[in-house]
Amino acid sequence: MNREWLCVYSLWLREMKRFYRQPSRVIGALASPLMFWILIGSGIGRSFQAGTGEASQSYLEYFFPGTVMMILLFTAIFSTISIIEDRREGFLQSVLVSPASRGSIVMGKILGGTSLAVTQAALFLLIAPLIGLRLSAAGWAIAALALAVNGFALTGLGFLMAWRMNSIQGFHAVMNVLLMPLWFLSGALFPADGAQVWLKWVMVLNPLTYGMAALRHALEGGRSGLASLPDPALSWTVICIFAFVMLILSAKAASRRSAEDLQ
Amino acid sequence: MSSWAIQADHVCHLYKSRKRQGPSAPALQDLCLHAERGEILGLLGPNGSGKTTLFRILSTALKPTSGEVRIAGLRLSERADEIRQKVGIVFQAPGLDAKLTVRENLLHHGYVFGLWGRALRQRADEMMTRLKIDSRADELCGTLSGGLKRRTELAKGLMHRPEILLLDEPSTGLDPGARLDLWRYLRELRAETGMTLVVTTHLMEEAEQASRVSILQAGRLVCSGRPADLKKDMGSDVVLVRSDEAETLQGAIRERFGLTAKLSGGELQIEHGEGARLVTQLAEAFPGKIQSVTFRKPTLEDVFLHHTGHRFWNGGEEKIS
Numbered sequence: 001m002n003r004e005w006l007c008v009y010s011l012w013l014r015e016m017k018r019f020y021r022q023p024s025r026v027i028g029a030l031a032s033p034l035m036f037w038i039l040i041g042s043g044i045g046r047s048f049q050a051g052t053g054e055a056s057q058s059y060l061e062y063f064f065p066g067t068v069m070m071i072l073l074f075t076a077i078f079s080t081i082s083i084i085e086d087r088r089e090g091f092l093q094s095v096l097v098s099p100a101s102r103g104s105i106v107m108g109k110i111l112g113g114t115s116l117a118v119t120q121a122a123l124f125l126l127i128a129p130l131i132g133l134r135l136s137a138a139g140w141a142i143a144a145l146a147l148a149v150n151g152f153a154l155t156g157l158g159f160l161m162a163w164r165m166n167s168i169q170g171f172h173a174v175m176n177v178l179l180m181p182l183w184f185l186s187g188a189l190f191p192a193d194g195a196q197v198w199l200k201w202v203m204v205l206n207p208l209t210y211g212m213a214a215l216r217h218a219l220e221g222g223r224s225g226l227a228s229l230p231d232p233a234l235s236w237t238v239i240c241i242f243a244f245v246m247l248i249l250s251a252k253a254a255s256r257r258s259a260e261d262l263q
Numbered sequence: 264m265s266s267w268a269i270q271a272d273h274v275c276h277l278y279k280s281r282k283r284q285g286p287s288a289p290a291l292q293d294l295c296l297h298a299e300r301g302e303i304l305g306l307l308g309p310n311g312s313g314k315t316t317l318f319r320i321l322s323t324a325l326k327p328t329s330g331e332v333r334i335a336g337l338r339l340s341e342r343a344d345e346i347r348q349k350v351g352i353v354f355q356a357p358g359l360d361a362k363l364t365v366r367e368n369l370l371h372h373g374y375v376f377g378l379w380g381r382a383l384r385q386r387a388d389e390m391m392t393r394l395k396i397d398s399r400a401d402e403l404c405g406t407l408s409g410g411l412k413r414r415t416e417l418a419k420g421l422m423h424r425p426e427i428l429l430l431d432e433p434s435t436g437l438d439p440g441a442r443l444d445l446w447r448y449l450r451e452l453r454a455e456t457g458m459t460l461v462v463t464t465h466l467m468e469e470a471e472q473a474s475r476v477s478i479l480q481a482g483r484l485v486c487s488g489r490p491a492d493l494k495k496d497m498g499s500d501v502v503l504v505r506s507d508e509a510e511t512l513q514g515a516i517r518e519r520f521g522l523t524a525k526l527s528g529g530e531l532q533i534e535h536g537e538g539a540r541l542v543t544q545l546a547e548a549f550p551g552k553i554q555s556v557t558f559r560k561p562t563l564e565d566v567f568l569h570h571t572g573h574r575f576w577n578g579g580e581e582k583i584s
Contacts, residue, residue: 003375003376003377006374006375006377006378006379007374007375009374010370010371010374010375011371013371014360014363014367014371017362017363017367018360018362018363021362022362086360089356089357089361090354090356090357090358091358091359091360093324093354093356093358094352094354094358094372094419095375096324097322097323097324097347097352098347098372098375098376099344099347099348099375099376099377100375
């Protein structure tokens with residue numbers, strides 16, 4: 001069997017094992033978004049208006065796909081923090097001097113993070129029927145695909161940031177300054193419709209807006225009456241490009257050999 | 264097949280200095296070093312001598328600034344990927360995943376080196392039995408003692424049957440018993456498989472175990488040879504004199520015997536062909552000025568001092584007057 005695929009498989013397997021051996025991570029990645037969803041969703045309740053007539057949604061409904069995205073983001077990003085630990089503890093070093101290519105290392109890591117993110121998000125999706133979301137088999141499949149592409153893009157983004165970083169504290173700072181706004185302004189928390197013009201522009205330029213839209217389309221079908229939501233074709237195109245670019249940039253970053261590979 | 268496992272010729276390495284720190288001293292300067300197939304080569308040097316840099320270069324983690332390195336007859340600059348398949352590496356920082364079991368760590372390493380299926384599982388079992396960690400196969404590595412971790416590390420480095428095994432300070436964090444075990448195993452390994460072992464160390468007694476030692480200081484090779492030969496080549500015993508007036512005595516010894524005594528740590532050291540005779544002469548010549556005078560056969564530490572004029576400890580910084 002091809003050595004590169006074995007390396008990808010091995011690193012992927014490692015992510016799975018590590019994650020499920022730390023129950024606090026499994027719970028943490030689900031519990032806080034669930035709490036956000038219930039508290040913020042119920043708190044804002046009726047003061048929120050999106051769509052009209054048949055298409056009108058409660059905030060709990062509106063915020064549901066946003067919460068799924070939050071779970072994806074948290075799980076994907078936190079899985080890449082382990083790169084910083086791996087480097088410090090010496091595990092990464094021993095992989096870097098193996099015959100495996102840097103591309104396989106990146107791929108194994110990103111696919112691992114993606115699988116974790118998708119699984120966690122899918123677990124949350126199981127409560128979809130409780131809020132009246134009925135999905136057909138095809139609907140589930142498209143939703144899963146949307147989770148996968150989004151998860152891949154976010155893990156790639158996390159990899160790119162974690163690769164050269166040498167402290168977990170630094171990573172948390174970046175997470176707060178960059179990643180949280182990325183999520184806030186993706187349409188996860190509020191639609192672009194009622195936002196200020198400048199904010200609308202930020203949202204238009206945010207690649208995650210399209211990931212969010214792809215997910216919303218998959219979950220809500222044509223029910224969403226939001227004028228500002230990018231159409232499915234555009235959403236899928238942008239999120240696929242986003243995922244691809246993250247993969248390429250991560251592979252590029254990892255292929256640069258430097259003394260900082262070793263610590 | 265070349266008879267050399269490792270050939271390093273005129274290797275220089277300069278770390279790129281961080282901004283505004285000015286040029287830093289080269290980590291390696293025109294270093295030439297060879298390891299024969301099937302030998303245990305000890306790389307001995309104080310901290311900062313360049314042995315870690317050399318280790319990184321040999322492990323293909325770092326490209327030297329200049330010079331040529333061949334490993335298993337292959338040029339490092341062109342065929343690093345093939346070299347990696349032939350070299351096993353045990354880093355000083357443990358490369359184990361603490362959240363995986365002993366077996367899982369070995370399997371992971373095997374996959375990365377292209378092993379899989381039953382052959383991989385058999386190899387992992389074989390290595391665990393050889394290193395006597397089979398009873399711990401399903402324990403998480405994070406819960407193992409230092410000695411067991413090091414054995415797991417060694418099993419991991421040997422999974423892909425390398426021709427050459429590189430070990431960076433392998434006895435760090437091991438108690439004396441575990442250290443003896445480790446060396447016993449390394450010697451067995453060499454005897455049974457003909458594997459070449461390169462071991463860096465800053466411990467004299469460890470270097471004594473190697474079949475050949477290369478001593479490094481300040482990025483240069485100081486000398487190379489079998490430990491016994493290096494000591495014999497000094498051709499002399501070491502006479503140690505303790506005195507309250509060490510400095511006056513130093514001058515007096517030079518006047519009276521024409522001998523150079525090196526003063527270090529309040530102690531005078533004299534290299535002399537006939538240690539026993541000099542001890543008596545000194546005791547007779549300076550009654551009342553000497554607290555103690557002894558002689559011994561030279562150690563590798565004396566070899567280091569002899570060649571560099573520096574004491575081995577304190578990073579070889581302390582100049583001997």
